[in-house]
Amino acid sequence: MMTVIQYILYLAILILLAVPLGNYIKKVMNGEKTFLSKILTPCENLIYKMLKTDREEQMTWKKYAVSVLIFSGIGLVFLFLLQLLQGVLPGNPQGLPGVRWDLAFNTSASFVTNTNWQAYSGESTLSYLTQALGLTVQNFVSAATGIAVLFAMIRGFVKVKETGLGSFWVDMTRIVIHILIPLNLVIALLLVGGGVIQNLKGAEKVALAEPVAVSAEGDILEEAVIDTEAGTVMMDGVLLPDAEIITEQFVPMGPAASQVAIKQSGTNGGGFMGVNSAHPLENPNAFTNLVEMLSILLIPAALCFTFGKAVKNKKQGIAIFMAMFICLVIALGIIAFNEQMATPQLAQDGTINISMINQAGGNMEGKETRFGIAASSTWAAFTTAASNGSVNSMHDSYTPIGGMVTMLMMQLGEVIFGGTGCGLYGMLAFAILTVFIAGLMVGRTPEFLGKKIEPYEMKWAVLVCLATPIGILVGSGIAAVVPSVMDSLNNEGAHGFSELLYAYSSAGGNNGSAFAGFNANTVFLNVSIGLVMLFVRFLPVIGTLAIAGNLAQKKKIAATAGTLSTTNAMFVFLLIFIVLLIGALSFFPALALGPLAEFFGSIT
Numbered sequence: 096m097m098t099v100i101q102y103i104l105y106l107a108i109l110i111l112l113a114v115p116l117g118n119y120i121k122k123v124m125n126g127e128k129t130f131l132s133k134i135l136t137p138c139e140n141l142i143y144k145m146l147k148t149d150r151e152e153q154m155t156w157k158k159y160a161v162s163v164l165i166f167s168g169i170g171l172v173f174l175f176l177l178q179l180l181q182g183v184l185p186g187n188p189q190g191l192p193g194v195r196w197d198l199a200f201n202t203s204a205s206f207v208t209n210t211n212w213q214a215y216s217g218e219s220t221l222s223y224l225t226q227a228l229g230l231t232v233q234n235f236v237s238a239a240t241g242i243a244v245l246f247a248m249i250r251g252f253v254k255v256k257e258t259g260l261g262s263f264w265v266d267m268t269r270i271v272i273h274i275l276i277p278l279n280l281v282i283a284l285l286l287v288g289g290g291v292i293q294n295l296k297g298a299e300k301v302a303l304a305e306p307v308a309v310s311a312e313g314d315i316l317e318e319a320v321i322d323t324e325a326g327t328v329m330m331d332g333v334l335l336p337d338a339e340i341i342t343e344q345f346v347p348m349g350p351a352a353s354q355v356a357i358k359q360s361g362t363n364g365g366g367f368m369g370v371n372s373a374h375p376l377e378n379p380n381a382f383t384n385l386v387e388m389l390s391i392l393l394i395p396a397a398l399c400f401t402f403g404k405a406v407k408n409k410k411q412g413i414a415i416f417m418a419m420f421i422c423l424v425i426a427l428g429i430i431a432f433n434e435q436m437a438t439p440q441l442a443q444d445g446t447i448n449i450s451m452i453n454q455a456g457g458n459m460e461g462k463e464t465r466f467g468i469a470a471s472s473t474w475a476a477f478t479t480a481a482s483n484g485s486v487n488s489m490h491d492s493y494t495p496i497g498g499m500v501t502m503l504m505m506q507l508g509e510v511i512f513g514g515t516g517c518g519l520y521g522m523l524a525f526a527i528l529t530v531f532i533a534g535l536m537v538g539r540t541p542e543f544l545g546k547k548i549e550p551y552e553m554k555w556a557v558l559v560c561l562a563t564p565i566g567i568l569v570g571s572g573i574a575a576v577v578p579s580v581m582d583s584l585n586n587e588g589a590h591g592f593s594e595l596l597y598a599y600s601s602a603g604g605n606n607g608s609a610f611a612g613f614n615a616n617t618v619f620l621n622v623s624i625g626l627v628m629l630f631v632r633f634l635p636v637i638g639t640l641a642i643a644g645n646l647a648q649k650k651k652i653a654a655t656a657g658t659l660s661t662t663n664a665m666f667v668f669l670l671i672f673i674v675l676l677i678g679a680l681s682f683f684p685a686l687a688l689g690p691l692a693e694f695f696g697s698i699t
Contacts, residue, residue, distance in 0.1 A: 109393070124270075156641055189222070198214060238362065275360070286386060292377075300343045360391075363607070364607040375465075395481055415523075431476075433497040522674075567603035598624065
């Protein structure tokens, strides 16, 4: 019962924080005064003056799209060059060399697209300058880009017989200055107070409490007898001349808290440390875990309420929120149940005690004992529901069904809240698809928020909805027939295929999390995964803006007795059904070869 209460509290706190934040975001984007306006508006106006930005400009959807692509393209090139040249640039106390070109491309594509897929270990690959000036900056602006595109779409619903969708540059400035910086300042301070490191020191070495013996293959020899004075290692009375005695530990340092804050709230997910939020210096305790976990879904959930207020239809925002929230609760329930029940192999012959008597029980493999199953399962659900990708446990060690659910939420297009902005405009594309199908069923021209949904909107909505399945299935299909990819797998058979499918699902869902057993740092995988990330990020952006531009030019249609309600329980059910239907039709064959085959193989 206490575990169930823990899950309920996580969800309740999320909603309580999301509602007021949603109202604040709406005021910011509408240019209304907020409690921070006196401090932040002068900063905003200074940026407009420096960049000579026309705050009253109304861009067409094509100009808005070109602005997004140019801005993201410049960020891609800058981050790519920054990584190549970091060996000769300052801010590199560890003297790390420049990054290999294919890994630099992959990382650049990853952070520009708000994916934050990492085929490297942050503390041993990237300098502080690259982390701060490159990755952290992209964490802010890639998140802001998603929110900006969402508001362009909102204006498409609100405006009548107009062509302008606002200014991309004004939207970006307001989002970063008024929303992301203040929010992440608070989060960073909470994390520092909770023990997350924030400094500019180089990595340190500290003495171990007890020396450890390691074999020539790198395995820890737990039963070895160590003589530090003689420098010898004995095992079962036999001298091991190739064994090495380890007396010091590598402890990474750096400005972690500031990057962790935006990586979570911006649904970025890239870890300062290689093991992400499972690292004790990046996520040391239950308090920091709660702050980071809630930050993942805070803005995506708040934007649902922002949407309702912005289109002057609060019920519509609540309906979209409920569709996402119901999917999240179902997914969380399935993951939590399967991780708590574990698998027959773990319980076989009493090899592992999976009972909950005086312990967490269940499947604790790959999970930190300081978090347990409840906090780990909730984090797994939150991070794959959003396009976040940070982890506090290793999904490779989850049960077959638990791992499959995390994979499926990414494959649906990250629309169960999804990323900042992009999750909601992705769900709105599904909503357009839903009302069109419902309109065909009753023989009426479909309408959504007072605008007719016609073939033009449908064509782009279909592309937005199918971009993720196309990117994932084509990418993973090609990778599956490349012989060298097999060397990157940590397992064989169905679980090995799940590792591969998960990697491309993570890239295609703009998520960035990994099964943890998959070595993706090869030329083919870096380039192919990078291309998938770019495809599934910018095709939906273009499609969303095209829909917004066409909707803005239309007149409002008055609701009649025959108008399909898009705010009631029936619409919520239809929306969930369409999302799951497209996901099931697209990915069932692939899932059958991976996690489903592994699950049924485990019970036979």
